[in-house]
Amino acid sequence: MAVLVLVLLPAVAGALLFLLPRDDVRASKTIGALVALATIVLAVFTRHQQFSATWLTRPFVSNLHFGATSISWWIVLLLGIATFGAILATNVSRTRSFIALLLFLEASMLGLFLARDLLLFALCWDLMLIPVFLGLIHWGSHPATAWRYFIYNFAGGLLLLLATAAFGLSVGTTDVIGGTGVALVGPWVPWIFAGFAIAFLVKTPVWPLHTWMPLTYADTPAPMISVVAGVQSKAGLYGFITIGMVFLPEMMRAYAGLFITLGIISLLYGAVASLVQTDAKRVVAYSSLSHLGLILVAIFSFNPIALVGALIYIVAHGLFSAALFLGLGYVEEREETRSLVRLGGLGAANPRLTGALCIAVLAALGLPGLAGFAGELLMLIGIFAAGFAWAAILGLVAVVLASAYFLRLFQGMMNGPVRPDLPMRRDLTWIEALAVVPLLLALLVLGVNPHPLTTFNTAPYLQSSGGGR
Amino acid sequence: MIDSLYGAADWSAITPLVIVAVTALVVLLMDLLLGKRVGRYGAIILGSLGLILAGVVAAGGYGLHQTLFGGAFVLDGFTVLFEEVVIIGALGSLVLFGAIGREDRVAGATALLLWSATGAMLLAGAGTLLTIFLGIELLSLALYCLCGLAPRATAREAALKYLLLSSTASGFLLYGMALLFGATGSVTLSAFAAPMLAASPLFWAGIAFFFVGIAFKLSLVPFHTWAPDVFQGAPLPVTAFMSVVTKAGVLAVLARVAYSALPPQAASALLLPLWVVAGISMVVGNVGMLAQTDLKRLIGYSGVAQVGYILVALAGTTAFGLRAAIYYLFAYTLMNLGAFAVAAVLSGDGEEGTQLAGYRGLGHRRPLLAAAMTFFLLALAGLPPTAGFLGKILILSAGVASGYLWLDALLIIGTAISLYGYAKVIGAMYARDEHRSPTTPRPVVPLAWASIALCALALLLLTFHPFASSVLP
Numbered sequence: 038m039a040v041l042v043l044v045l046l047p048a049v050a051g052a053l054l055f056l057l058p059r060d061d062v063r064a065s066k067t068i069g070a071l072v073a074l075a076t077i078v079l080a081v082f083t084r085h086q087q088f089s090a091t092w093l094t095r096p097f098v099s100n101l102h103f104g105a106t107s108i109s110w111w112i113v114l115l116l117g118i119a120t121f122g123a124i125l126a127t128n129v130s131r132t133r134s135f136i137a138l139l140l141f142l143e144a145s146m147l148g149l150f151l152a153r154d155l156l157l158f159a160l161c162w163d164l165m166l167i168p169v170f171l172g173l174i175h176w177g178s179h180p181a182t183a184w185r186y187f188i189y190n191f192a193g194g195l196l197l198l199l200a201t202a203a204f205g206l207s208v209g210t211t212d213v214i215g216g217t218g219v220a221l222v223g224p225w226v227p228w229i230f231a232g233f234a235i236a237f238l239v240k241t242p243v244w245p246l247h248t249w250m251p252l253t254y255a256d257t258p259a260p261m262i263s264v265v266a267g268v269q270s271k272a273g274l275y276g277f278i279t280i281g282m283v284f285l286p287e288m289m290r291a292y293a294g295l296f297i298t299l300g301i302i303s304l305l306y307g308a309v310a311s312l313v314q315t316d317a318k319r320v321v322a323y324s325s326l327s328h329l330g331l332i333l334v335a336i337f338s339f340n341p342i343a344l345v346g347a348l349i350y351i352v353a354h355g356l357f358s359a360a361l362f363l364g365l366g367y368v369e370e371r372e373e374t375r376s377l378v379r380l381g382g383l384g385a386a387n388p389r390l391t392g393a394l395c396i397a398v399l400a401a402l403g404l405p406g407l408a409g410f411a412g413e414l415l416m417l418i419g420i421f422a423a424g425f426a427w428a429a430i431l432g433l434v435a436v437v438l439a440s441a442y443f444l445r446l447f448q449g450m451m452n453g454p455v456r457p458d459l460p461m462r463r464d465l466t467w468i469e470a471l472a473v474v475p476l477l478l479a480l481l482v483l484g485v486n487p488h489p490l491t492t493f494n495t496a497p498y499l500q501s502s503g504g505g506r
Numbered sequence: 507m508i509d510s511l512y513g514a515a516d517w518s519a520i521t522p523l524v525i526v527a528v529t530a531l532v533v534l535l536m537d538l539l540l541g542k543r544v545g546r547y548g549a550i551i552l553g554s555l556g557l558i559l560a561g562v563v564a565a566g567g568y569g570l571h572q573t574l575f576g577g578a579f580v581l582d583g584f585t586v587l588f589e590e591v592v593i594i595g596a597l598g599s600l601v602l603f604g605a606i607g608r609e610d611r612v613a614g615a616t617a618l619l620l621w622s623a624t625g626a627m628l629l630a631g632a633g634t635l636l637t638i639f640l641g642i643e644l645l646s647l648a649l650y651c652l653c654g655l656a657p658r659a660t661a662r663e664a665a666l667k668y669l670l671l672s673s674t675a676s677g678f679l680l681y682g683m684a685l686l687f688g689a690t691g692s693v694t695l696s697a698f699a700a701p702m703l704a705a706s707p708l709f710w711a712g713i714a715f716f717f718v719g720i721a722f723k724l725s726l727v728p729f730h731t732w733a734p735d736v737f738q739g740a741p742l743p744v745t746a747f748m749s750v751v752t753k754a755g756v757l758a759v760l761a762r763v764a765y766s767a768l769p770p771q772a773a774s775a776l777l778l779p780l781w782v783v784a785g786i787s788m789v790v791g792n793v794g795m796l797a798q799t800d801l802k803r804l805i806g807y808s809g810v811a812q813v814g815y816i817l818v819a820l821a822g823t824t825a826f827g828l829r830a831a832i833y834y835l836f837a838y839t840l841m842n843l844g845a846f847a848v849a850a851v852l853s854g855d856g857e858e859g860t861q862l863a864g865y866r867g868l869g870h871r872r873p874l875l876a877a878a879m880t881f882f883l884l885a886l887a888g889l890p891p892t893a894g895f896l897g898k899i900l901i902l903s904a905g906v907a908s909g910y911l912w913l914d915a916l917l918i919i920g921t922a923i924s925l926y927g928y929a930k931v932i933g934a935m936y937a938r939d940e941h942r943s944p945t946t947p948r949p950v951v952p953l954a955w956a957s958i959a960l961c962a963l964a965l966l967l968l969t970f971h972p973f974a975s976s977v978l979p
Contacts, residue, residue, distance in 0.1 A: 055873070091972045093896075096826050096903045101970065156899065160890045167889065174933045175869075187929060191889075192922040199914060202903040225906075 040088040040103045043079040044147045047072055047120075051140030054133055062132045069124040069136040076143065077117035084110050087153065089212075097205030098212060102153040106215035107493035108278060109150040111352050112271055116146055118475050119267045119359040123260035125472035126363045128370060129176055135258070142168040142264060149272055155211035155280070159201045162236070162272065163194045169257065169265055177256040189249040193239035200232025204284075214279055220500070221284050230288035233280060234296075237273035241329050244303040251310075254322035259366020262318075266325055267359035271351050274329065277336050278347070282498040289337065296337045301431050303330030308438035312445070317368065317375040320446045321361050324401065327435055328354050334428050335416040341495040343419020349490045350412025353400065353483065357409060360397035360476040364390065367469060368450060371462040377446070382455035389465040391451045393473045400480045402443040403436055408483035516574045519581040522564035522589060523627050526596075529556025530620035537613030546612040550604050550953065553616040554597055557623070561593040564627075573633060577694045580633040580762075587832050588630035588758040591839055595750035596623035598843030598961070601953040602743035605850040615655055619747060622648035626755030635683045635693040638759050642679065642723065645755055646672050649748065653740040664739025671722070671732040679719025685712030695767035704772035713768070713776050721780070723756045727787040730810045734794070737806035742853075742860065745802050746846035749809050750839045757816060757835065765823050773823065784817035785913055788920035795927035801849055801860040804927065805842065808886060811920055812838050818917050819901045822908020830900035837893035837968060841885035844961030847954045848879045865931055867939035876935045878958050885965055887928040888921050893968035 050072040057064050087104030105113055120143040129135050142165060149161035166187055173183035203225045205211045221229065239246045254262050281289050289296075307327030314320045332350055335343040367390055368383065369375045384391040400407035413436060421429035455461070483490065517524075533549050533556075540548070568586045573579075600619055603612050625644030632638045650672070654665030683693075689708035690697050703709045718729070725733035737745045760780075768776055791810030798804040816838070819831035849860055852868075852875065869876040885892035898921070905914035 092970070093972065095829065096900075096907060159899070160895060163895065164890045167884065170929065171932075171936055175936050175938055180933065180937065183933065184926065184929075188922065188925055191925050192918075195918045195921055198899055199902050199906070199918060202899055203906050206903060206907055 038088055039079060039083045040086050040105075040151060043076060043083055044103055044144060044151060046079070046144075047076060047140040047147065048144035051137040051144065054137045054140070057133060059133060065133040065136045066124060066127060069127075069140060070121055072140060073117055073121035073124055073143065076147065077114060077121070080105070080110070080113045080117055089153075092154070093156070097208070098210040099156040099205065100154050100212045101157060102212050103148070103151040103157075104153050104215070105151055106153075106279065108348055109215075109275065111348065111490060112150045112268065112275060112355070113147060115352050115355040116143060116150065116264070116268045118479060119264045119355060122359060122363055122472040122476055123264050125468055126263075126366060127260045129258055129260075131175070135172070135176065135261075138168040138172050139261060139264065142261070142269075146264075146268055146272075150275065153212060153214045153216075155201050155204060155213060157211075158214060158276075158280075159194070159197050162197055162240075163191065165269060165272075166190050166194070169253075169261065169269070172261045173253070173257055176258045176261075179252070179256055182252045182256040185249045186253045189239060189246075193236040196232040197236035200229045200236070203229045203232070213284065219284070220286055226285065226288060230281070230285045230292075233276065233285070234292075237276045237281070238299070240273035240276075241270060241333065242273075242326065243299050243330060243333055244306050244326070247303065247326055250326065251319050251322045254325070254362075255316055255318045259318075259362050259369065263359040263362035263366070266322070266362055267355040270325065270329060271355060274332055274336065274347070274351060277333070278344070278498060282336070282339075283500075286339075286500060290339060293337045293339070297334050297425060297428055300330040300333035300337065301428055303327065304334070304432060304435045305438075308435045308442065311442040312438065315377045317365050317377055317380070317446060317450065318362070320377070320442060321358065321365065324439065324442060325354075325358055327439065328358075328401075331413070331416060331432050331435065334420055334425070334432065338420045338423035338425055338428070339499060340419040340423035341499055342422060343416050344495050344498060345491045345493075346412050346415025346417075346419055348412075348493070349408065349483070349487050350416060352490060353408035353412045353480065356476045356480045356483075357397050357400040357407075360393065360473050360480070361401060363473050363476075364394040364397055367465060368394075372459050374459075377449045379456070379459070380450045381453040381459075382451075383459075383461075384451040385455050386461050387451075387464045389470055393465070393470070393477060394447060394451065396477045396480065397473075398443045398447045400484070402440045406481070406484050408480045408487060410484060411487040512575060515572060516579075519567065519570075519572060519574045519579060519631070522560040522567075522593075523624050525556055525560040525563060526593075526620050526627065527624045529553060529560075530617040530624075532556070533613055533620070534617045547604060549613040549616040550600055553600050553620055556620065557593050557597045557600070560627075561590060561597075564589045564593065577696065578634045578637045579628075579631045581631055584758075584762070584828070584832075585631040588754060588835075589627045591754045591832075591835055592623055592626040592630060592751050594836075595747065595754060595839050595843065596620070596626075598839070598847070598957055599743045599747035599750070601957050602746060602847060602850040604953040605847075605951040606742055606853070611655060615652060615741075615743075618648040618652050619744075622646075622652065622747070623751060626751045629755035630758045632759060632762070633695055635686065635695070639676075639680065639683065641755065641759075642676065645752060646676070649744070649752070652744045652747070653736060655744065656739075656741045660739040661741065662739075664736045667732055667739075668736045675719045675722030675729070677719075678715050678722065682712045682715030682717075682719060685709075685715060688712070695763060698763075698767040699769060701769050701771060704769040710772075710776070714779075716763075717780055720756060720760050721783055724753060724760070724813050725806075725810050726783050726813060727790040727810065728783075730787065730791065730807075733810060734798070734803040734806035737802045737809075738800055738860075740802075742802070742846060742850055745805070746843060749805055749842050749846075753809065753813055754835060754839065757813070757831075760817075761820055761828065761831065764820055765828065777821075777823070781817065781821045781910065781913060784814040784821070785916040786814075787811060788814035788818075788916050789923070792920045792924040792927065795924060796930075798927070799862050801845075801862060801865075801931075804862070804931075805845065808924065808927070809842075811924060812886070814920065815898070815901055815917060818910065818913045819904040821910040821913055822904060824904065824908050827904040827908060830897070830904040833893075833900055833968075834897035837885065837897045837965065840961045840964050840968075841882045841892070841894060844882040844958055844965070845879065845886070847957040847961065848875055848882065851875060851951055851954045851958070862931055862934060866934045866937065868934075869936040870939065878962060879935065880932050881962055881965070883928040883932055887925050889925075891966065891969055893965045896969050
């Protein structure tokens with residue numbers, strides 16, 4: 038029952054927010070932040086709890102079944118921290134509505150990562166598009182981006198839905214996530230896999246289905262995109278791990294070459310594109326494409342070390358990309374531009390902002406001692422050990438490129454002579470700092486001690502082939 | 507005399523129909539005797555009570571399986587569910603007269619709407635060709651008058667267009683019926699399942715004409731062009747009624763014929779053209795929707811596609827497919843009624859009231875209304891947390907289970923296209939708007955608000971309550 042409360046709490050709180058006076062920004066932010074904190078606390082205490090209620094009995098059994106798995110629990114914590122930061126960092130018109138949207142977004146994503154039922158997963162998959170769409174429509178800079186995001190991802194969601202229907206009909210139940218895996222057999226399997234795979238690839242995104250992503254990441258207000266880039270982008274990877282590896286291992290292995298190639302292309306394409314962007318948010322957007330490509334390669338290498346690395350990196354990437362987008366949001370608010378051509382020399386007047394961005398950038402380029410390093414290292418070792426030496430080498434190239442584009446980003450903005458034509462507003466307030474500090478602390482803690490993330494049982498995900506049902 | 511022919515069971519089976527038809531008479535009488543003293547709400551409330559009573563009585567027939575009036579009327583779970591859809595649809599449209607429409611016309615409109623609903627309820631249980639024709643004509647004749655009710659040129663145009671095209675469709679239907687009678691020597695639907703008919707060219711021709719007539723009435727492509735024009739011209743409650751009740755009644759006929767009135771070995775070949783038409787409708791209807799600037803036209807095109815979705819569920823003629831279709835029909839009824847109720851609250855019955863341009867910035871002017879509209883539009887697009895989402899997965903499952911994957915594929919393509927059409931309205935409501943029109947005072951319209959609340963609540967309940975998959979027959 039507590040799990041159900043966890044999922045519904047942000048949604049209900051978001052709706053109740055509208056009872057507050059329209060202009061009371063402080064109250065909206067306080068309540069929103071408290072709710073986000075409450076979800077973290079609840080998530081900690083409900084790690085091993087579940088909630089289940091009957092939903093459908095025909096044509097297949099589906100249950101309203103929520104409960105964290107050993108993998109999703111970490112992503113849920115990440116989501117709580119990211120939402121907390123996003124709410125505190127919010128500085129837009131119509132704050133009340135925006136925070137309500139952030140809470141709806143959190144609820145839908147909590148539902149997604151806590152869902153133990155595939156149909157419920159598919160429901161939340163579509164649900165989490167709506168707050169982002171509304172956010173882009175009202176607060177984004179170009180309405181066209183909202184359409185691109187919504188229609189692209191909705192089309193993926195429809196394929197997921199069709200695959201879920203076929204899955205349910207062939208297995209008889211969709212209440213399977215986190216259960217002991219029994220691989221799917223039958224004539225439908227390739228089609229089911231294709232449906233899931235395309236939906237996951239669009240969401241992640243992976244080249245060549247990424248075209249919605251740079252625009253969305255650049256146009257969405259920073260607090261919302263920090264949650265989307267940090268956590269929502271992990272939905273597809275999470276799906277590959279908990280659904281693909283467990284129920285469709287043979288298809289996953291059969292097409293591993295294809296997916297690893299796609300991952301490598303994303304990795305290199307993202308890195309090279311990142312090097313030449315002049316929009317700071319787009320640099321991070323393309324870096325995301327690159328990093329998530331590496332996680333995809335790690336997943337498809339079917340190696341326990343790579344899988345552990347993938348989980349660490351999923352969490353680490355969520356933390357540092359959320360921190361990066363929040364930091365870039367602060368820069369944009371202060372200097373009214375995010376063009377690397379115009380920015381420069383901010384470090385002189387903004388030591389706190391510079392420090393925060395510095396840690397996030399160092400984590401992103403994989404500096405030892407921060408969480409990104411452990412994940413990257415384990416993934417590369419795992420990929421190499423699994424026999425994809427070429428992929429590991431190309432991955433290493435991308436890691437080097439990451440240093441280049443992230444340092445270009447950081448130095449371009451913070452170092453160098455002070456630009457007299459920039460407004461140069463004052464440094465972070467303590468509330469703005471409080472928004473990023475938990476993310477940076479978590480990066481540091483997990484960087485020094487990634488052990489807790491490595492203790493989950495990888496066996497269900499790495500079975501050689503299933504018994505059939 | 508009549509009593510000796512038909513027993514008490516016969517009459518009790520059609521009690522709901524009688525209640526609705528008699529209520530219409532009482533409404534007219536009340537208007538005649540009390541006139542202005544009861545106002546428009548008198549007619550609406552009396553009509554609503556009659557419909558609710560009929561709904562309760564009809565629900566009592568659930569679980570029965572009887573063939574009555576010498577086969578002319580069949581009472582089973584299928585009949586009851588379709589009757590309930592019709593009653594809900596009629597109720598949801600009727601209350602909209604409270605928000606718009608002129609005082610002096612409401613009583614007459616209420617009576618016509620109730621008679622039209624009676625026709626649709628008759629279709630739900632029709633067991634012979636004659637009952638089908640009777641039901642369709644009762645449904646349509648009342649609608650011709652209702653369409654022309656509003657005192658403007660577009661309404662007259664709509665009425666005339668509907669009259670001409672619908673009569674043509676009835677002609678096709680009647681001709682098909684004549685051929686069917688020629689081939690079988692019977693008007694009873696159950697006689698058409700005889701295996702030897704599969705070889706009769708006359709029978710094939712009869713079914714073809716029959717389906718053309720049905721496709722006209724359901725506004726399936728290529729017989730859909732009348733729908734947007736008529737929907738736009740008719741008064742808003744009548745549009746709501748047509749978008750829901752007409753489709754439900756005709757779908758009931760189609761489902762009964764497809765499931766139980768065709769020779770088994772020829773059924774799939776006979777029905778194939780219908781599924782092809784459904785597939786095309788899903789794409790054409792949704793593409794047509796994109797360019798619309800008027801809510802009623804948009805719903806007209808969207809209805810073309812939505813009927814296509816329902817037909818996907820019926821395509822395999824499986825028991826589960828029928829369940830999925832009925833589930834989706836309930837959901838479709840509620841989301842359409844909800845959207846129309848929002849439109850009714852927003853506008854008097856002027857042309858400008860349903861112009862999509864009028865929805866710009868609604869999220870700031872009337873947040874609650876905009877939220878409700880968003881919810882119903884999301885439902886139409888098949889997004890959670892609405893019954894539209896669950897309906898889609900049930901239909902997709904039915905398609906997968908019966909092997910009509912190409913229909914599923916067309917459904918997905920159509921739905922992806924439709925998102926733009928529906929979300930365009932949502933986008934307009936929440937767009938940043940520099941110039942804000944001042945909030946104008948609006949008359950209080952409790953019935954329309956009640957309808958909005960009930961539709962939204964029902965759509966939520968249908969999504970998450972397990973009864974969705976257990977109550978259906």
